[in-house]
Amino acid sequence: xxxxxxxxxKRTYQVRATRLREQLVQLQVELKxxxxxxxxxxAGPEGAGRGNLLNTLAEWLDPxxxxxxxxxxxxxxxxxxxxxWRFWRSLPGIGRIGLYAGSWYTExxxxxxxxxxxxxxxxxxxxxxxxxxxQLADGGTLIVKIWLQISQEAQGRRLRTLRADPxxxxxxxxxxxxxxxxxQRLAETARLIREKxxxxxARWTIIDSEDERAxxxxxxxxxxxxxRQQQRRMARLVRAARPRRVESLRPSGLRRLQxxxxxxxxxxxxYDSLREKWLGRLNRAVRATLESGRSIVFAFEGWDAAxxxxxxxxxxxxxxxxxxxxxxxAKPTAEEKHAHYLWRFxxxxxxxxxxxxxxxxxxxxxxxERIEGFCREDEWQRAYAEINEFEQQLSxxxxxxxxxxxxxxxxxxxxxxREREATxxxxxxxxxxxxxxxxxxxxxxxxxxxxxxxxxxERTPWHLVPADNKRYARLEVLRSASRxxxxxxxx
Amino acid sequence: xxxxxxxxxKRTYQVRATRLREQLVQLQVELKxxxxxxxxxxAGPEGAGRGNLLNTLAEWLDPxxxxxxxxxxxxxxxxxxxxxWRFWRSLPGIGRIGLYAGSWYTExxxxxxxxxxxxxxxxxxxxxxxxxxxQLADGGTLIVKIWLQISQEAQGRRLRTLRADPxxxxxxxxxxxxxxxxxQRLAETARLIREKxxxxxARWTIIDSEDERAxxxxxxxxxxxxxRQQQRRMARLVRAARPRRVESLRPSGLRRLQxxxxxxxxxxxxYDSLREKWLGRLNRAVRATLESGRSIVFAFEGWDAAxxxxxxxxxxxxxxxxxxxxxxxAKPTAEEKHAHYLWRFxxxxxxxxxxxxxxxxxxxxxxxERIEGFCREDEWQRAYAEINEFEQQLSxxxxxxxxxxxxxxxxxxxxxxREREATxxxxxxxxxxxxxxxxxxxxxxxxxxxxxxxxxxERTPWHLVPADNKRYARLEVLRSASRxxxxxxxx
Numbered sequence: 001x002x003x004x005x006x007x008x009x010k011r012t013y014q015v016r017a018t019r020l021r022e023q024l025v026q027l028q029v030e031l032k033x034x035x036x037x038x039x040x041x042x043a044g045p046e047g048a049g050r051g052n053l054l055n056t057l058a059e060w061l062d063p064x065x066x067x068x069x070x071x072x073x074x075x076x077x078x079x080x081x082x083x084x085w086r087f088w089r090s091l092p093g094i095g096r097i098g099l100y101a102g103s104w105y106t107e108x109x110x111x112x113x114x115x116x117x118x119x120x121x122x123x124x125x126x127x128x129x130x131x132x133x134x135q136l137a138d139g140g141t142l143i144v145k146i147w148l149q150i151s152q153e154a155q156g157r158r159l160r161t162l163r164a165d166p167x168x169x170x171x172x173x174x175x176x177x178x179x180x181x182x183x184q185r186l187a188e189t190a191r192l193i194r195e196k197x198x199x200x201x202a203r204w205t206i207i208d209s210e211d212e213r214a215x216x217x218x219x220x221x222x223x224x225x226x227x228r229q230q231q232r233r234m235a236r237l238v239r240a241a242r243p244r245r246v247e248s249l250r251p252s253g254l255r256r257l258q259x260x261x262x263x264x265x266x267x268x269x270x271y272d273s274l275r276e277k278w279l280g281r282l283n284r285a286v287r288a289t290l291e292s293g294r295s296i297v298f299a300f301e302g303w304d305a306a307x308x309x310x311x312x313x314x315x316x317x318x319x320x321x322x323x324x325x326x327x328x329x330a331k332p333t334a335e336e337k338h339a340h341y342l343w344r345f346x347x348x349x350x351x352x353x354x355x356x357x358x359x360x361x362x363x364x365x366x367x368x369e370r371i372e373g374f375c376r377e378d379e380w381q382r383a384y385a386e387i388n389e390f391e392q393q394l395s396x397x398x399x400x401x402x403x404x405x406x407x408x409x410x411x412x413x414x415x416x417x418r419e420r421e422a423t424x425x426x427x428x429x430x431x432x433x434x435x436x437x438x439x440x441x442x443x444x445x446x447x448x449x450x451x452x453x454x455x456x457x458e459r460t461p462w463h464l465v466p467a468d469n470k471r472y473a474r475l476e477v478l479r480s481a482s483r484x485x486x487x488x489x490x491x
Numbered sequence: 492x493x494x495x496x497x498x499x500x501k502r503t504y505q506v507r508a509t510r511l512r513e514q515l516v517q518l519q520v521e522l523k524x525x526x527x528x529x530x531x532x533x534a535g536p537e538g539a540g541r542g543n544l545l546n547t548l549a550e551w552l553d554p555x556x557x558x559x560x561x562x563x564x565x566x567x568x569x570x571x572x573x574x575x576w577r578f579w580r581s582l583p584g585i586g587r588i589g590l591y592a593g594s595w596y597t598e599x600x601x602x603x604x605x606x607x608x609x610x611x612x613x614x615x616x617x618x619x620x621x622x623x624x625x626q627l628a629d630g631g632t633l634i635v636k637i638w639l640q641i642s643q644e645a646q647g648r649r650l651r652t653l654r655a656d657p658x659x660x661x662x663x664x665x666x667x668x669x670x671x672x673x674x675q676r677l678a679e680t681a682r683l684i685r686e687k688x689x690x691x692x693a694r695w696t697i698i699d700s701e702d703e704r705a706x707x708x709x710x711x712x713x714x715x716x717x718x719r720q721q722q723r724r725m726a727r728l729v730r731a732a733r734p735r736r737v738e739s740l741r742p743s744g745l746r747r748l749q750x751x752x753x754x755x756x757x758x759x760x761x762y763d764s765l766r767e768k769w770l771g772r773l774n775r776a777v778r779a780t781l782e783s784g785r786s787i788v789f790a791f792e793g794w795d796a797a798x799x800x801x802x803x804x805x806x807x808x809x810x811x812x813x814x815x816x817x818x819x820x821a822k823p824t825a826e827e828k829h830a831h832y833l834w835r836f837x838x839x840x841x842x843x844x845x846x847x848x849x850x851x852x853x854x855x856x857x858x859x860e861r862i863e864g865f866c867r868e869d870e871w872q873r874a875y876a877e878i879n880e881f882e883q884q885l886s887x888x889x890x891x892x893x894x895x896x897x898x899x900x901x902x903x904x905x906x907x908x909r910e911r912e913a914t915x916x917x918x919x920x921x922x923x924x925x926x927x928x929x930x931x932x933x934x935x936x937x938x939x940x941x942x943x944x945x946x947x948x949e950r951t952p953w954h955l956v957p958a959d960n961k962r963y964a965r966l967e968v969l970r971s972a973s974r975x976x977x978x979x980x981x982x
Contacts, residue, residue, distance in 0.1 A: 021916035029919070055808050062919055063800065063819040063850060070813040075842075076567045101812035167767035170774055276658035283661055309554065317546050321592035322561040328554040335826075359554060425512035428520070428553055 006211070013213040020220045021060045027227050028065040031095045035338050036140045036230060038097045040223060043105040044148030045186060046176045047155040048209040053148070054101055056216045067092045068099040080351035082397035087132045088346035094338035105129075105193060112189045113179055122189065126196035135386055137201025139340040142230040144223055145202060147194060148209040152183040241376040246443040253453030254446060260464055262409050264472040271471040278478035279318040285485035286319055286355065292489065294398040295350040296324075298481075299361035302406030303444075304434045305416040306467045307474075311406065312357055314474045315481065319355065329360035341365050341375075341383075342390055349394065361403075362387055366451050371443050384454040391460040400488045401460040402481055405448065406467040410441055497702070504704040511711045512551045518718050519556040522586045525722060526829050527631045529588045531714060534596040535639030536677060537667045538646040539700040544639070545592055547707045558583045559590040571842035573888035578623045579837035585829035596620075596684060603680045604670055613680065617687035626877055628692025630831040633721040635714055636693060638685060639700040643674040732867040737934040744944030745937055751955055753900050755963040762962040769969035770809040776976035777810055777846065783980065785889040786841040787815075789972075790852035793897030794935075795925045796907040797958045798965075802897065803848055805965045806972065810846065820851035832856050832866075832874075833881055840885065852894075853878055857942050862934050875945040882951040891979045892951040893972055896939065897958040901932055 031038065040057075042050050058066070069090045078086040092098030112122060137143055150158075159176055162168045179186060194204045205222060209215045248254050289296055298315070300308045316324060327348050336344045342362055350356040365387070370380040391401050408416070417434065420426040437444065456462045463480045467473035522529065531548075533541050549557070560581045569577040583589030603613060628634055641649075650667055653659045670677060685695045696713060700706045739745050780787055789806070791799045807815060818839050827835045833853055841847040856878070861871040882892050899907070908925060911917040928935065947953045954971045958964035 018916055025916060025919045051808065051812050054812050055804050058804055058807075058817070059800070060916075063817065064821045066819075068812070068816055072813065075571075080566075165767075167764060167771065170771035273658060276656075280658065280661035309550070313546050313549055316549075317542065321542050321545050321559070322563065325559055326549070326554065328557075330555045425509055425516060425551075428516045 008211055008213040008217075010213070013217070016217050017060075017220075020217060020224075023224055024060050024220060025062055027224060028062050028097070030231075031065065031097070031227075034095065034231065034234070036142055036234065037092050037094070037136075037338075038142045038223075038227065039092070039100060039136070039144065040097060041100040041105065041143070041145045042148065042219075043109075043146070043190075044209065045150060045155060045183065045190075046179050047158045048148035048150040049212055049215065050101070050148060052212060053216060053219060054099065057099065057219075060220060061097065065095070066097050066099055068101050070101050077351060080353075081349060082393045082399065083128055084132050084393055085346060085349060087129070088343060091136075091339070091343065094335060105190075105197075109186055109190060109193075110175075113175070113182060113186060119189075119192075122193065123196060126193050130197045130199055130202070131389065133197065133202035134199060135342070135389070136340060137199075138382055138386070140234060141340070142226060143202040144226050145197075145204045146219060146222070147190070147204055147206045148215065149206050150209045152180070154210050155180055155183065237376060237378065241378075243373050244377060246371060246446050248446045249450045250453030251449070253451070253456075254449030256452055256464065257405075257407065257445060257449050260407055260466055262407065262412075262466045262468040264466055264469045266469055266472045266475065268471070271475060274475055275314070275478070278475060278482060279314075281482045282315070282478050282485070283318040285482045285489070286323075288489055289400060289485050290323055290353045290355065293352045294400060294488075295352050296355035296400045296485070297350065297394060297402070298355070298357040299363065299401070299403045300357070300359055300406065301361060301363050301367070301404065302465075302467065303408050303413055304437055305413055305420065305429075306406035306408045307470050308359055308406055310470060311404075311474050311477050312359060315477060316357065318478075323353075324355040324357060325350070326357045326359060329358055329364065341369075342386065345390075349399070352398070362390065363451055363455075366455075367444065367447050368437075370447050371440060384450075387455055388457060388460075391455075391457065395459045400485060402463070402484055403455075403460060404463045404465055404477060404480075405452065406465050406473060408467045410438075412468045413438065499702055499704040499708075501704070504708065507708050508551075508711075511708060511715075514715055515551050515711060516553055518715060519553050519588070521722075522556065522588070522718075525586065525725070527633055527721065527725065528583050528585070528627075529633045529714075529718065530583070530591065530627070530635065531588060532591040532596065532634070532636045533639065533710075534600075534637070534681075535700065536641060536646060536674065536681075537670050538649045539639035539641040540703055540706065541592070541639060543703060544707060544710060545590065548590065548710075551711060552588065556586070557588050557590055559592050561592050568842060571844075572840060573884045573890065574619055575623050575884055576837060576840060578620070579834060582627075582830070582834065585826060596681075596688075600677055600681060600684075601666075604666070604673065604677060610680075610683075613684065614687060617684050621688045621690055621693070622880065624688065624693035625690060626833070626880070627831060628690075629873055629877070631725060632831070633717060634693040635717050636688075636695045637710060637713070638681070638695055638697045639706065640697050641700045643671070645701050646671055646674065728867060728869065732869075734864050735868060737862060737937050739937045740941045741944030742940070744942070744947075745940030747943055747955065748896075748898065748936060748940050751898055751957055753898065753903075753957045753959040755957055755960045757960055757963045757966065759962070762966060765966055766805070766969070769966060769973060770805075772973045773806070773969050773976070774809040776973050776980070777814075779980055780891060780976050781814055781844045781846065784843045785891060785979075786843050787846035787976070788841065788885060788890055788892045789846070789848040790854065790892070790894045791848070791850055791897065792852060792854050792858070792895065793956075793958065794899050794904055795928055796904055796911065796920075797897035797899045798961050799850055799897055801961060802895075802965050802968050803850060806968060807848065809969075814844075815846040815848060816841070817848045817850060820849055820855065832860075833877065836881075840890070843889070853881065854942055854946075857946075858935065858938050859928075861938050862931060875941075878946055879948060879951075882946075882948065886950045891976060893954070893975055894946075894951060895954045895956055895968060895971075896943065897956050897964060899958045901929075903959045904929065 042053060044050055054068075069092075071086070071090070074086055133143055159172050159180060162171045198204045207215055207218050207222070286296065298312075300312060302308050312326060316326065325348070329344075332341075332344065341364075345358070345362045348356055348358075365375065365383040366380050369375045375383075394401050417430065417438070420430045452462050452464065461484075463477070463484075465473050465476050465480075533544060535541055545559075560583075562577070562581070565577055624634055650663050650671060653662045689695045698706055698709050698713070777787065789803075791803060793799050803817060807817065816839070820835075823832075823835065832855075836849070836853045839847055839849075856866065856874040857871050860866045866874075885892050908921065908929070911921045943953050943955065952975075954968070954975075956964050956967050956971075
């Protein structure tokens with residue numbers, strides 16, 4: 001591998017590598033017990049030795065704690081989802097290290113080399129990955145991005161040495177030579193991408209790669225120090241966190257909730273005729289939307305026993321069973337608990353031409369998790385912006401997002417709780433948590449109000465549905481869903 | 492909903508439905524504590540009320556225990572994988588009920604109605620789903636397949652009634668009328684498909700759907716009885732299971748293992764030159780294979796400390812990091828334990844143009860699981876055939892499957908164990924299980940021998956690699972891999 005000035009002696013390397021390996025293995029043991037993932041992204045020009053470095057890391061690290069990922073040109077399933085879906089779907093498991101071999105960055109540079117991409121497109125992609133990395137980093141993921149640096153001269157030397165020996169000539173491809181010739185241009189683009197994606201929590205680090213031994217040790221040590229820093233950062237955040245009493249951030253939302261009239265009346269007879277009318281209209285709107293290649297996401301939130309299940313069943317009775325899925329959102333599993341809270345929802349986002357109905361949703365972050373203190377204050381405070389960004393990404397892709405809060409009075413809820421407990425086949429729906437949540441009505445009203453005020457956007461509005469009268473609520477959802485879908489079709 | 496002779500009175504229905512719901516919810520509670528999944532597949536002609544039935548079930552069952560699935564025309568990701576990949580990827584979680592709304596069957600019938608498919612193609616598909624259902628059923632999954640029957644006359648009556656009322660006319664599509672006109676032809680095809688896929692463990696049950704109330708109750712009750720039967724069947728199997736001492740099924744395999752010479756010699760110098768030569772040849776063979784749109788699967792098995800990791804690192808050093816993934820196979824997670832043992836491997840099967848290296852594999856079923864009694868005798872006995880079928884499905888798709896057993900002598904293994912324990916950064920590789928496995932060398936040799944004899948197929952042969960000499964073993968893998976890939980390319 002190419003002559004280089006003052007190369008580290010093999011002996012020195014071996015001594016240091018041995019010590020480093022012990023520490024890295026120790027890191028992996030600790031990682032199993034800390035609630036964060038590690039993303040190690042390696043990029044750099046040909047000849048910088050990304051492949052060799054990956055092999056060294058594979059040798060140093062315990063393979064059971066490592067997953068490798070590569071981004072290629074998006075598949076049609078990926079193209080049929082919002083852009084960031086492909087990033088969310090390729091993340092390491094809990095307490096594991098994700099090695100991004102052919103990372104998104106490398107792929108973009110290869111494309112650039114074939115100059116099949118406009119610079120504007122690259123910048124756009126860079127901004128997407130930056131937003132994605134920001135959400136992960138804010139969520140506590142450690143992102144280590146390393147750019148392996150090598151001069152054009154050293155690159156040429158290395159390629160020539162490989163080519164000279166018949167046994168190693170195969171390692172040098174025509175593409176390598178092409179990249180060598182346009183070294184400057186690629187370096188320029190790389191610099192631009194790094195600049196666009198260099199943000200707190202996802203900084204780029206440039207490591208000189210002429211001396212492979214020195215490079216491998218430096219990368220390993222850097223990973224270690226970053227890991228220690230992250231541990232301290234997490235510990236500080238946890239120490240700093242202390243429960244506060246729930247106070248309204250946006251009283252306007254609370255007022256909107258509390259002033260909602262709940263005394264609607266609707267006879268069974270009127271309901272039956274109106275229902276079919278609106279089911280028909282909804283059916284046509286949904287079909288038109290899906291056939292136009294767009295997707296639909298329903299998110300239902302509401303008080304316990306507000307009747308979400310009934311509403312969803314009426315709604316779906318108008319839809320072809322092959323076109324939709326209902327996702328009941330329960331407490332997160334162990335795996336989900338350690339993942340970013342949006343991950344499980346990204347997983348279930350529909351592809352173009354499909355519809356998904358979430359029975360409870362990502363808003364749990366600013367409702368139950370806020371009230372019960374399942375997440376820190378800085379986390380739920382940040383969530384409003386993250387959720388708006390998430391929904392913005394969906395609607396930017398053409399997904400129609402419909403959000404409903406089913407509102408029942410404190411008295412009506414009590415009546416339904418008692419009825420459930422008195423009905424054998426409904427009893428399973430009740431547990432002590434329902435009663436505990438009920439006692440916290442005041443705190444929840446504040447959280448719901450803040451949610452309504454802070455996440456009510458023009459393209460992803462909240463529908464506040466009076467639900468003391470079940471028939472009225474069901475009809476109201478059919479009406480507003482039809483209207484929002486029809487409006488979206490006209491855009 | 493169309494007049495029908497002697498329809499069940501609403502009151503009777505409600506009383507019975509109430510009792511049924513209690514039992515179904517109870518079923519779901521028990522399901523959480525039994526190690527099997529339930530697949531409920533609903534099919535039948537338009538007007539049989541699949542949609543309404545799904546809604547009723549959604550109301551009766553606790554939604555947190557239900558997942559719905561549909562099969563549509565395969566996506567390109569699905570087409571880029573072996574046929575059955577799409578079935579394996581859409582399965583319910585542990586102790587959950589999978590509702591197959593637009594099941595594979597329905598999709599095929601729709602296609603047939605548009606007569607875009609040749610009958611031969613349908614039969615082929617039917618055979619694939621049959622094999623898939625067989626593996627699941629053998630694995631303990633309860634598969635309930637219900638065909639909702641309705642006469643052409645009743646179908647017409649129902650469609651006309653819906654059309655007559657402007658409020659419900661939208662429920663009848665042109666496709667429905669088309670299907671009504673070709674009722675006989677579709678019924679014929681459906682009968683053929685049911686016949687092809689009606690097998691023990693995945694029987695079809697025809698339920699008359701003219702009276703919707705009677706139908707809903709019958710489906711619910713049928714699900715209950717099937718569930719109880721499955722519970723008893725599982726219990727019987729578990730009772731019947733008793734540990735037996737390990738005896739050889741195929742002595743020929745054991746002889747092949749025990750007579751393998753392990754005294755190969757290879758100097759560092761010879762190794763270095765030969766390695767680059769064969770790395771180059773392997774690199775070309777892999778590139779050619781992937782570029783031809785095929786995929787590659789490596790499966791490495793061998794004694795503890797046989798040097799699998801080292802072999803894999805040498806192997807991959809010749810491959811572009813973006814083209815392959817190494818999957819270290821550890822003990823199954825809780826989720827994986829309850830899934831079919833092949834599920835986790837199906838999940839990681841590469842798409843066309845990619846390569847996956849399994850560090851340990853599905854053969855654990857007939858090795859550690861057999862020896863340690865982690866599965867019942869009937870399970871590991873069946874596994875040889877299931878694994879052959881699995882690998883056959885891969886190679887039928889064009890995937891090249893390369894299987895290696897790295898063989899070290901009992902003495903050499905001991906030397907390596909001691910070395911590992913003496914080396915700080917290797918200590919983590921050792922645990923008491925390695926010593927326990929070592930004490931069972933005899934039993935394992937029998938299991939390995941049976942594996943070699945029963946799963947050594949022409950297109951998926953076992954490569955038995957002498958590994959007392961690490962350099963020789965690494966070279967041997969490079970050689971045989973290059974040759975098998977080159978041979979596959981000529982086919």
